Amino acid sequence: MLYLERVSLVYGRGVPGERLALAEVSLAVGPGEHLGVSGPSGAGKSSLLLLAAGLYPPTSGRVRRPENTRVGLVLQEPEMALFAPTVREELAFAPRALGLEEAVVEEAIRASLVRVGLAEDLLDLDPLALPTAERRLVPIAAVLAGRPDLLFLDEPTAGLPVRARGRIITLVRSFPGTVMVASHDLDFLWRTCPRLVVLARGSLVADGRWREFIYRPEPLTEAGLVLPPVPAVLAGLIRRGWEIEEVGQDEETVARQILHGGPRRGGAG
Numbered sequence: 001m002l003y004l005e006r007v008s009l010v011y012g013r014g015v016p017g018e019r020l021a022l023a024e025v026s027l028a029v030g031p032g033e034h035l036g037v038s039g040p041s042g043a044g045k046s047s048l049l050l051l052a053a054g055l056y057p058p059t060s061g062r063v064r065r066p067e068n069t070r071v072g073l074v075l076q077e078p079e080m081a082l083f084a085p086t087v088r089e090e091l092a093f094a095p096r097a098l099g100l101e102e103a104v105v106e107e108a109i110r111a112s113l114v115r116v117g118l119a120e121d122l123l124d125l126d127p128l129a130l131p132t133a134e135r136r137l138v139p140i141a142a143v144l145a146g147r148p149d150l151l152f153l154d155e156p157t158a159g160l161p162v163r164a165r166g167r168i169i170t171l172v173r174s175f176p177g178t179v180m181v182a183s184h185d186l187d188f189l190w191r192t193c194p195r196l197v198v199l200a201r202g203s204l205v206a207d208g209r210w211r212e213f214i215y216r217p218e219p220l221t222e223a224g225l226v227l228p229p230v231p232a233v234l235a236g237l238i239r240r241g242w243e244i245e246e247v248g249q250d251e252e253t254v255a256r257q258i259l260h261g262g263p264r265r266g267g268a269g
């Protein structure tokens with residue numbers, strides 16, 4: 001389990017303009033769980049991720065990660081962190097740091113390329129010279145090549161074209177370890193994370209599964225967020241007396257649920 005225990009974070013403590021970014025946030029994330037973190041701009045999403053990943057310590061409270069876990073962190077605007085002359089070198093960094101043999105490193109590079117849907121002929125190119133979508137996928141592939149158990153992604157879909165966004169959806173869904181994704185893109189979070197927490201002004205204001213947000217979207221709307229289109233259709237059906245056990249994570253699954261679900265007895269539908 002990953003635990004955040006009454007974690008607070010103050011930027012610039014004691015200097016003018018000090019800023020409380022997180023206020024006593026508590027959270028437990030189970031092994032293999034995929035957790036979405038949303039909230040308006042400035043709510044503390046990035047701060048929460050950076051603390052959970054251990055990039056810096058909280059001002060108060062405690063973060064506990066399981067022992068011997070490999071942490072992978074992809075920052076917002078991850079191109080800023082690209083440093084190697086070729087995609088291959090960029091992707092080789094993390095597996096080499098694990099002390100793997102070169103043949104295994106090569107294997108890890110290829111596997112992570114496939115995971116993000118990048119072609120092998122990009123390996124010898126300069127990552128900074130790639131078109132936006134590919135360039136953005138390189139840091140994600142680089143982090144995956146280090147075989148993290150715990151994956152932290154900060155706004156991974158921001159500014160991405162549809163196809164690259166689709167790649168990220170697929171790779172997050174199929175990632176076997178624990179994932180925490182900060183995003184203002186609720187549609188993306190619905191597709192990738194069965195559980196969602198909402199931050200507002202540094203406080204955790206909601207924590208639940210999509211079914212709960214569909215039955216009671218107030219915590220979202222109060223934070224200035226809206227249900228994504230497909231969950232919103234389910235919410236409309238529920239208002240008309242339908243019942244839903246669990247919320248599917250793509251259109252196909254939800255279509256099947258709508259066909260097989262039904263109005264509750266005595267419902268308004």
Ligand SMILES: Nc1ncnc2c1ncn2[C@@H]1O[C@H](COP(=O)(O)OP(=O)(O)O)[C@@H](O)[C@H]1O
Nearest residue numbers: 011019020021040041042043044045046047048
């Ligand atoms: N390095 C920093 N120094 C000072 N204040 C910061 C810093 N990073 C973020 N903040 C402030 O902390 C609050 C939370 O920011 P952030 O975690 O980036 O929110 P989000 O990712 O939800 O937009 C905001 O008020 C932001 O201005």
Ligand SMILES: [Mg+2]
Nearest residue numbers: 045046076155
């Ligand atoms: Mg952010």
